Amino acid sequence: MSLNTLVLGLQWGDEGKGKIVDALSEEIHAVCRFQGGHNAGHTIKVNGQQTVLHLCPSGALHPKVQCVIGNGVVLSLEALEKELKGLEELGVTFENRMHISNACSLILPSHIGIDKVRDKEESIGTTGRGIGPAYEDKVARRAIRFGDMGNQELLKEKVTTLVSYHNKILQNLYEADTFNIDAILAELDSYKYLYDNYSSDVQETVYQWKQQDKSILFEGAQGSLLDIDHGTYPFVTSSNTTAGGVSTGIGVGPKFIDKIVGISKTYATRVGEGPFLTELFDDNAKMLAERGHEFGATTGRPRRCGWLDLVALKKAVFLNSVTDLCLTKLDVLDSFESIEVCISYDSNGNPIFKSFPGWMSKTEGINTFEALPDRAKSYIQFIESFIECPASIISTGPSREQTIYLS
Numbered sequence: 001m002s003l004n005t006l007v008l009g010l011q012w013g014d015e016g017k018g019k020i021v022d023a024l025s026e027e028i029h030a031v032c033r034f035q036g037g038h039n040a041g042h043t044i045k046v047n048g049q050q051t052v053l054h055l056c057p058s059g060a061l062h063p064k065v066q067c068v069i070g071n072g073v074v075l076s077l078e079a080l081e082k083e084l085k086g087l088e089e090l091g092v093t094f095e096n097r098m099h100i101s102n103a104c105s106l107i108l109p110s111h112i113g114i115d116k117v118r119d120k121e122e123s124i125g126t127t128g129r130g131i132g133p134a135y136e137d138k139v140a141r142r143a144i145r146f147g148d149m150g151n152q153e154l155l156k157e158k159v160t161t162l163v164s165y166h167n168k169i170l171q172n173l174y175e176a177d178t179f180n181i182d183a184i185l186a187e188l189d190s191y192k193y194l195y196d197n198y199s200s201d202v203q204e205t206v207y208q209w210k211q212q213d214k215s216i217l218f219e220g221a222q223g224s225l226l227d228i229d230h231g232t233y234p235f236v237t238s239s240n241t242t243a244g245g246v247s248t249g250i251g252v253g254p255k256f257i258d259k260i261v262g263i264s265k266t267y268a269t270r271v272g273e274g275p276f277l278t279e280l281f282d283d284n285a286k287m288l289a290e291r292g293h294e295f296g297a298t299t300g301r302p303r304r305c306g307w308l309d310l311v312a313l314k315k316a317v318f319l320n321s322v323t324d325l326c327l328t329k330l331d332v333l334d335s336f337e338s339i340e341v342c343i344s345y346d347s348n349g350n351p352i353f354k355s356f357p358g359w360m361s362k363t364e365g366i367n368t369f370e371a372l373p374d375r376a377k378s379y380i381q382f383i384e385s386f387i388e389c390p391a392s393i394i395s396t397g398p399s400r401e402q403t404i405y406l407s
Contacts, residue, residue, distance in 0.1 A: 008220030016328035018042025031059030034249030036221030071103035072249020102147030203251030235274025262322035
């Protein structure tokens, strides 16, 4: 019997989704990305080899897994080509197993230009990859779609109109350099083979797999606290990163999902600007960053580090109807004498913490719950009780085998 699973982040991204999706993909027919773009960075470590995926679903390293990029994704063809070629060099091929929705909105060079000049003035802390401007054009119904690549006359007309609009914004609003329309058309033409090889009616494809009783995994990008509607607005991404995004970003109803796995680190991190109530600025922050290798997989920017905010985590569990909690990077806390979690806020919005004694012993690589130190077990059990959701996966290192499965 098939089991359709949604995997998503419960914090500000970088929770370790790539590793978990990769690990769960062994028994899965297909993995589907449903939102975001190449601002995502999902890190997978197999046999000592680390791979970072920005667009391809994290099941890509399993040769029999079908890979889907849904209509909710904004697509950079340049980034896609680079990623596919890099994976091919590792022996990963996508013939007859990559399906890209014809309804994906494309990211053009002019989107990136607008993104970069705008962020200099607004200081939101974007990746500067054109994600936000591409989503703006999608909502405004002027986007170039992947399916437009199949009609060169229509493509030329739409690109000319859109880039002319972008150039007016760049020139008149920001006094910035404009883009050559013919050059962009030539660039798109060089990517025509991607359309020829991978274009798909994704909703129909997923429906056919359902009819065949295939198990499908849906992979979120970024994290719930970056959701355009439910995140720390305006310091958010431009898509719906929460569970509802899978319905609009692939074309399946909520009842299609059987299991929702929400992922959280055992502490908290954030990249870029925006509120972070439990952020640390002391030696504990440095220790978390060093032990957790906390640098953005996409931008390389150092991540801000702090203690776990259980109030925010509980809200994220409710928001996404999470059935299974996955806790990652437990091993990062191995050397802390004391660990704190936020359990409430005072009248001024400041966090109120509960302290736990550290376990001061190695958990890295442990793959059974019974083998964990008693204090680590108590820490996990308190989290489960507070957020009212059981943990079914605990990650104790970056590799597939460094994982505890509880159900």
